[in-house]
Amino acid sequence: xxxxxxxxxxxxxxxxxxxxxxLTLDAVAAxxxxxxxxxxxxxxxxxxxxxKHLKFDVANPTWPDRDxxxxxxxxxxxxxxxxxxxxxxxxxxxxxxxxxRQLGARTAGHPENTHATAIETTTGPLGQGISxxxxxxxxxxxQRARFGAKIVxxxxxVMAGDGCLMEGVSHEAxxxxxxxxxxxxxxxxxxxDITIDGKVSLSDRTDQVGRFTAAGWDVQEIxxxxxxxxxxxxxxxxxxxxxxxxxxxxxxxxxxxxQDTSKGHGxxxxxxxxxxxxxxxxxxxxxxxxxxxxxSQWEAIGTRGxxxxxxxxxxxxxxxxxKRAEFNRQLAGEAPKKLSATIKALKKQIxxxxxxxxxxxxxxxxxxxxxxxxxxxxxxxxxxxxSNNTLTADxxxxxxxxxxxRYVYYGIREHxxxxxxxxxxxxxxxxxxxxxxxCFTDYARPAMRLAALMQVPTVFVMTHDSIGLGEDGPTxxxxxxxxxxxxxxxxxxxxxxxxxxxxxxxxIALTSTSTPSxxxxxxxxxxxxxxxxxxxxxxxxxxxxxxxxxxxxxAILMATGSEVSIAMAARDxxxxxxxxxxxxxxxxxxxxxxxxxxxxxxxxxxxxVRVAIEAGVSFGWDRWLLGERGKREKSxxxxxxxxxxxxxxxxxxxxxxxxxxxAAQKVRxxxxxx
Numbered sequence: 001x002x003x004x005x006x007x008x009x010x011x012x013x014x015x016x017x018x019x020x021x022x023l024t025l026d027a028v029a030a031x032x033x034x035x036x037x038x039x040x041x042x043x044x045x046x047x048x049x050x051x052k053h054l055k056f057d058v059a060n061p062t063w064p065d066r067d068x069x070x071x072x073x074x075x076x077x078x079x080x081x082x083x084x085x086x087x088x089x090x091x092x093x094x095x096x097x098x099x100x101r102q103l104g105a106r107t108a109g110h111p112e113n114t115h116a117t118a119i120e121t122t123t124g125p126l127g128q129g130i131s132x133x134x135x136x137x138x139x140x141x142x143q144r145a146r147f148g149a150k151i152v153x154x155x156x157x158v159m160a161g162d163g164c165l166m167e168g169v170s171h172e173a174x175x176x177x178x179x180x181x182x183x184x185x186x187x188x189x190x191x192x193d194i195t196i197d198g199k200v201s202l203s204d205r206t207d208q209v210g211r212f213t214a215a216g217w218d219v220q221e222i223x224x225x226x227x228x229x230x231x232x233x234x235x236x237x238x239x240x241x242x243x244x245x246x247x248x249x250x251x252x253x254x255x256x257x258x259q260d261t262s263k264g265h266g267x268x269x270x271x272x273x274x275x276x277x278x279x280x281x282x283x284x285x286x287x288x289x290x291x292x293x294x295x296s297q298w299e300a301i302g303t304r305g306x307x308x309x310x311x312x313x314x315x316x317x318x319x320x321x322x323k324r325a326e327f328n329r330q331l332a333g334e335a336p337k338k339l340s341a342t343i344k345a346l347k348k349q350i351x352x353x354x355x356x357x358x359x360x361x362x363x364x365x366x367x368x369x370x371x372x373x374x375x376x377x378x379x380x381x382x383x384x385x386x387s388n389n390t391l392t393a394d395x396x397x398x399x400x401x402x403x404x405x406r407y408v409y410y411g412i413r414e415h416x417x418x419x420x421x422x423x424x425x426x427x428x429x430x431x432x433x434x435x436x437x438x439c440f441t442d443y444a445r446p447a448m449r450l451a452a453l454m455q456v457p458t459v460f461v462m463t464h465d466s467i468g469l470g471e472d473g474p475t476x477x478x479x480x481x482x483x484x485x486x487x488x489x490x491x492x493x494x495x496x497x498x499x500x501x502x503x504x505x506x507x508i509a510l511t512s513t514s515t516p517s518x519x520x521x522x523x524x525x526x527x528x529x530x531x532x533x534x535x536x537x538x539x540x541x542x543x544x545x546x547x548x549x550x551x552x553x554x555a556i557l558m559a560t561g562s563e564v565s566i567a568m569a570a571r572d573x574x575x576x577x578x579x580x581x582x583x584x585x586x587x588x589x590x591x592x593x594x595x596x597x598x599x600x601x602x603x604x605x606x607x608x609v610r611v612a613i614e615a616g617v618s619f620g621w622d623r624w625l626l627g628e629r630g631k632r633e634k635s636x637x638x639x640x641x642x643x644x645x646x647x648x649x650x651x652x653x654x655x656x657x658x659x660x661x662x663a664a665q666k667v668r669x670x671x672x673x674x
Contacts, residue, residue, distance in 0.1 A: 003255055003280055006225055013227045015294050016051070016301075017043040018281040019086055021255070024078040025277065026287045027100035027107070029269045034101060034109065037252040037264040038076030041224070042159055042190050045248050046079055048230040049188075050087070051301050053238075055154060057309045058087045058302030061118035064331060065312045066305070067154045068120050068136050068427070072129025073161035073190060074110040081107045084118055086295065087302025091116045098288055113426065113454050121426050122454045125446055127167030130187060131416055133158045134177045135423020137185040137243070138398065138408070139430045142378060145403035147327055150315045155238065158187040162200050165189065165208055169446070172416025177243045178216030179411075181400045185243040186234065191224070192252040198262045212245040224248030255280040330376040330429045333457065333513045338373045343507045344535055345369075350499045354528040359521040359561070360463040362499035364389035366506045371395060371406070374510065378424060380408035380434040381461075382417050387523075388435030388463050414440045418447035418460065425456040431510065433459035437469075438478040438520055441485065451516035452490040458516045459509045465495065465520040466615035467656065468562050473646030482560075483619040485518045486589055494539065494588050495520040495614075497546075497564035500530035501587050504539035508591075522562045524649050529564055529585070538585075542592025543603055547571060549580030555667045556582045556604060558624055559613040563638075566653075567613050569660035574667055581667070582608070586624070593623075601628055609670040610635040615658050617641065636666045 007014045020043040028034035039046075050056070055067040071080050078100065084092035091106055099105040106115045110124030120136070123129040136156040144152040164170055177185055189208060193200050212219050218240040222229040230248070237244035253264030256277040268274065278284075285291055290298075316324065329336070346369055357365075371377050371392045379395060381388045391407050398405035410417040414436045421432035441448065441462055451458040467477045485493045492515055494505035502521070509517035529546060530538075538544045543558075547568060555574060559567040567583045574581040584603055586592060592600065604610070604624065610633050612621045618637040625635035638658055645652060653659060 007282060010227050012297070013044070013047060015282070016297055017047045018283050019290050019294050019298065020046065020079060020082040021281060022278055022283045023082040023085070023097060023288070023290070025268060025274050027078050027081070027097050028267050029274060030098060031101040032267065032269055034078065034267050035075040035265060036078070036268040037194070037258070037266070038073050038161060038190060039079035039082065040254050040256065041192050041250040041252045042076065042079060042188070042248070044225045044227060045159070045188050045230055046083060048227050049157060049234065050083060052231055053234050054157065055305050055308050057305035058089050059306060060309055061089065063309050063312065064428070065152060065154050068156040070120055070123065070129045070133050070136070070156065070158045071111055072123055072133070072158050072164045073126070074123030074129060077107070077109065077111045080111055080119065084116070086290065086298035088299045089118055089302070091118070094288060121423065122450055125450065126163040127169040128419055128447065128450060130158050130160045130164050131169050131173035131419030131447070132423035132426065133185060133187070134173045134182065134416070135420035135432070136427045137177065137182040138180065138420065139424040139427035140184055141182065141403045142398065142406070143429045146375070147323070151319065151327065155184045155186060158185070159190060160187055161190045162192070162195055166204055169415045169419060172413035173419065174212060174215045174217065176410065176413060176416055176420065181216070181241060182243045183241050186237045187243070187245045189245055189247045190250055191247050192250045194252045194260065194262055194265060196262060196265050209247055216242055218242045218244045219247065220244070221247045222249070224250035225254070327429070333431070335511045336373055339370065339507065339510065342369050342373060343503050346503050347500050348533045350503070350528060351531055351533040354531055355499065356525045356527045357499060358523055358525050359496050359498065359502050360387070360389045360523060362496070362502035363461060363506070363519060363521055364392065365499060366503045367392045370506065370510065374431065376429060377431045377433065378406045378408065380410050380417060380432070382410050382414045382434065382436040382440070383412045384436055385409070387437070388461055390433065390435040390461055408434070410434065414443035415447060418444035418451070418458070421458045422447055422451050422454065422456055425458050426454065431457070433461055435461035435463060437476060438462040438465040438481050439476050441481050441518070448516065448518070449488055452488050455490065455514040456516060457509070457512040457514065460516065460518045461521065462518055463521045464523045466522070466562060467640070467644040467652045468522055468524040468615060468649045470523070470649040470652065471646055474643040477644035478616070479640045479643060480617050480619070482520060482614070482616045486620050490515050492517045492588055492590050493520065494518065495561035496539070496587050497561055497585050498526055498528045498530055500528065501539055501585070504537045505587060507537060508540060520561060524562065526562050527565050529568060539587045540591060541595060541599070542588045542590065543584055543586040545582060545603060546585045547583040549582045550575055551578065551580040553580045553582055553608050554671060555579060556584060556608045556610045557613060557663060558584045558586055558610065560586050561614070563613040563615055563658065566658065566660050566663065570663035570667070573660060573664040579667065579671070589620070597628060606633060609633065609667060611638060611663055611666045611670070613638045613658065613663050615639060615653070634670045636670055638663050638666060
């Protein structure tokens with residue numbers, strides 16, 4: 001690599017790119033940790049993209065029609081921090097750069113969307129960013145079909161490394177993007193042939209160019225340090241009718257002693273080597289110092305998009321008042337006023353008719369009345385549409401010839417589906433929900449965790465939530481998955497007992513703006529337990545008294561989902577014996593935990609024995625069996641302590657002792673001191 005020739009060919013470009021490299025070296029050295037090599041290697045691509053192509057206004061980083069930039073190789077976070085500081089972003093100041101990776105700084109070790117307005121998505125777990133980007137591109141297509149190209153007309157650009165492309169989720173993502181011909185999606189592959197362990201060839205021999213081509217992408221191969229080649233490739237990519245991958249041959253840690261080695265991936269902090277690298281760049285200022293001329297050039301790049309933004313604002317202002325209001329409502333994630341009344345009407349109808357249906361069917365019944373009044377909902381399933389009940393008649397199918405369709409056939413891509421839904425939610429203007437079996441949250445888990453971390457209200461519709469699915473057996477029967485989901489911070493886990501609770505759970509999920517939801521839904525039919533209509537959303541309290549004791553209260557039965565009806569039957573047995581029994585439905589632990597202690601104590605007062613009933617493992621139930629302030633009540637658990645089995649659901653419940661009689665006997669034993 002002849003760096004002198006690169007400098008001589010385009011000195012202005014070189015110094016702008018060198019600013020990224022120098023700031024990266026300084027910040028990583030100050031932190032004594034980080035990843036220097038990727039920003040140093042991709043600085044040329046980033047400089048050309050931001051200077052000549054990216055539609056972005058640093059003064060208004062969230063204007064709706066901006067181009068989206070996603071750093072999928074999130075370990076190279078100093079690339080995006082350097083760019084934002086150099087362009088004059090109000091949040092990423094020089095002080096933030098100096099505090100890279102320090103407590104309280106916006107410049108976290110990996111980019112976090114909640115730390116800085118201009119960061120589109122949280123990346124770091126490799127493969128997530130490129131998979132999010134598919135959702136971003138889909139949301140752009142859906143919004144453009146809905147509001148027109150005068151209002152929605154932008155691209156999604158992604159920088160991904162070898163690690164992103166090795167992760168399995170990338171295969172799901174590129175296959176989906178190719179199938180859907182997402183032509184506004186452009187991915188730069190940082191093709192430096194290096195991973196932490198050494199050369200890529202140690203572990204992989206995939207022909208990435210052939211792989212993307214086979215998936216239906218347009219692919220170009222370029223020198224990732226040649227600004228003219230980079231510019232031409234981006235211009236060509238924007239003209240294709242398919243997604244584009246630009247394979248950028250780069251040198252990791254360009255100009256440093258660690259160039260083209262695995263050491264170049266990580267923290268480069270040796271002072272002598274840093275000085276030598278800066279000398280190669282022709283960079284003569286001190287640490288964290290950028291020459292005024294270079295900083296001014298970057299600041300001009302940062303404001304280059306102001307003209308496009310102002311033109312967009314004029315076009316937007318020319319739209320009808322109703323169209324502007326609806327666009328803004330959807331972008332803000334605000335539910336329409338009709339939603340509450342629609343949910344109440346459905347609840348009243350269900351309480352009066354009291355159907356016995358599976359809660360996956362209940363979910364479909366809710367969606368049938370909700371989707372027509374929320375045009376921003378976009379549903380889907382990982383090849384289980386008929387089982388998840390996620391498709392309603394009015395949606396239409398999102399496809400290459402119907403960008404206004406609101407239902408996505410994701411294929412067998414649970415992880416890719418979840419990551420794409422996160423991308424849609426982050427893009428804005430779309431409320432995504434998608435389904436699979438509860439057991440397959442295992443496949444979607446990394447993206448579900450990031451939804452919580454990123455504070456996006458993605459809705460994960462997880463059906464077949466227990467041994468109640470029956471004959472498919474333990475491979476498909478979740479027992480630990482409720483506990484795993486509940487252990488995740490900032491996640492609402494709903495396990496509704498009937499259609500009324502399902503409707504209330506959906507209302508909460510569709511009005512949330514910063515918390516994802518997991519709906520755990522049954523395959524088997526469940527009776528309606530909420531036969532007395534209440535306008536109040538009882539699920540919003542998290543747990544509530546479904547049926548109180550007749551006479552002296554001696555026992556409290558706590559249950560969720562399909563086991564609530566078992567608790568009600570156990571109550572009948574106990575009441576017939578003169579044992580006053582309260583039944584508490586607990587559809588959402590997280591919302592109950594958020595209540596005042598006084599509310600929780602009214603629902604779960606001390607004194608009576610407590611029995612929890614749930615067709616899952618007991619992990620987590622101690623919080624409610626112990627009682628407030630850790631005072632242990634006499635308590636027991638009816639549920640699973642191992643995996644399920646293959647048999648009809650009714651037989652399984654009897655086999656594993658999850659029955660009304662077993663619950664009643666547990667109460668008797670506790671009351672008698674056994």
